[in-house]
Amino acid sequence: MYIKTGVADQELVVNTLPSDERRKKGPYVFIECYQEIPCDPCTKICPFGSILPMDDINDLPRTDYDTCTGCTICAAICPGLAIFIIDETYSETEGTVTIPYEFAPLPAKGDIVEAMNRAGEVIGEAEVLRVNPNKRRQSTALVTLIVPKDKVMEVRFLRPKKDEADRLPKADPNSEENLPDSTVICRCENVTLGEIRALIDEGYDNVDEIKRISRAGMGPCQGRTCRPLIMGEINRRTGKAYDDIELGFFRPPTKPIQFEQFLGGEEDDN
Numbered sequence: 001m002y003i004k005t006g007v008a009d010q011e012l013v014v015n016t017l018p019s020d021e022r023r024k025k026g027p028y029v030f031i032e033c034y035q036e037i038p039c040d041p042c043t044k045i046c047p048f049g050s051i052l053p054m055d056d057i058n059d060l061p062r063t064d065y066d067t068c069t070g071c072t073i074c075a076a077i078c079p080g081l082a083i084f085i086i087d088e089t090y091s092e093t094e095g096t097v098t099i100p101y102e103f104a105p106l107p108a109k110g111d112i113v114e115a116m117n118r119a120g121e122v123i124g125e126a127e128v129l130r131v132n133p134n135k136r137r138q139s140t141a142l143v144t145l146i147v148p149k150d151k152v153m154e155v156r157f158l159r160p161k162k163d164e165a166d167r168l169p170k171a172d173p174n175s176e177e178n179l180p181d182s183t184v185i186c187r188c189e190n191v192t193l194g195e196i197r198a199l200i201d202e203g204y205d206n207v208d209e210i211k212r213i214s215r216a217g218m219g220p221c222q223g224r225t226c227r228p229l230i231m232g233e234i235n236r237r238t239g240k241a242y243d244d245i246e247l248g249f250f251r252p253p254t255k256p257i258q259f260e261q262f263l264g265g266e267e268d269d270n
């Protein structure tokens with residue numbers, strides 16, 4: 001099911017849960033990384049070795065819940081935004097969920113926001129307990145929500161309530177100060193916006209040229225994320241219309257899928 005919808009089902013979630021005893025002891029990491037992808041920074045960053053070393057970079061991360069302190073360091077560096085910190089001991093009836101959040105503006109402590117599940121459906125409201133912008137580490141901001149205890153394994157995202165969203169200052173997408181040079185544009189090849197800007201200022205104004213020099217778009221996702229971002233930056237810096245910016249050359253797969261899907265689906269053993 002997960003491979004078709006991209007939404008983790010209860011079976012996947014339950015299989016990776018810590019024991020009931022550990023859940024009662026305090027905050028713990030909960031990793032929702034269910035696809036074998038070439039990625040492993042979480043295994044290297046944990047100061048307690050609680051995310052176990054991988055034999056192969058495509059392995060799924062495994063957690064030693066007994067040594068994890070719920071410090072949140074790993075959640076802020078995971079490029080897939082797949083790591084959450086859960087605390088089921090916040091109060092008699094409530095727990096907290098710490099969520100990686102990459103939208104601007106960040107919510108503030110005390111805000112009431114809409115709490116969403118893995119499928120992006122609103123399942124209630126939640127109060128923001130803590131916001132860590134993580135600016136010093138230049139890593140992903142973390143927002144901690146207070147949620148009813150029976151929702152800690154459901155709430156995985158948030159958005160400002162509609163009336164509050166209307167009151168918040170709007171981030172101007174054309175304002176360069178909203179996007180610092182350190183912003184990573186291509187996660188696969190770790191190329192920053194500053195590098196892309198420098199190339200555009202040198203005169204490179206199409207996606208292919210920038211890709212060949214910087215490697216942005218050459219990773220496993222083949223530019224699905226960075227291509228439109230680079231086009232937007234070319235548009236802003238040169239004034240070139242989107243229609244005039246060459247899209248560039250890219251190869252399949254435009255979306256990686258498993259061979260079994262070509263061969264008749266998961267249930268077909270042949």
Ligand code: SF4
Pocket residue numbers: 028029045046047048049050051067068069070071072073074075085
């Ligand atoms: S929350 Fe902290 S202690 Fe737990 S796995 Fe992540 S980095 Fe390690």
Ligand code: SF4
Pocket residue numbers: 031033039040041042043061077078079080081082083
């Ligand atoms: S860093 Fe995040 S995406 Fe990468 S393997 Fe670890 S949990 Fe998965």
